[in-house]
Amino acid sequence: MAFKLPVHCPSCETMLSVSQLSCPECSTVVSGNYDLPLFLQLTRDEQDFxxxxxxxxxxxxxxxxxxxxxxxxxxxxxxxxxxKINQLKNKNGKDDD
Structure with a gap:
């Protein structure tokens, strides 16, 4: 079963951020606090469209x-x-993603 990436906090509904990435091949881990890419901030239906x-x-x-x-x-x-994409760009304070 494929799990859907959560993008909102299950407690307060705030947009989540990425805090860790790992390589399955060599086990390297990169930690930080990164915004989700704009595309992933859209709903599954919007992504499918x-x-x-x-x-x-x-x-x-x-x-x-x-x-x-x-x-x-x-x-x-x-x-x-x-x-919605324009709103997200303005909210995130970014001109390009």
Missing amino acids: IMQFILNSGSLKEMAAQMGNSYPTVRNKLDDIIG
């Missing part, structure tokens, strides 16, 4: 057909995700 967008070469028309939705519905979903 972006993956489908990429796999469909950016064709919202193709995605709408596959999803059984109208083009405007799919376009609105993309606009919502773009808005």
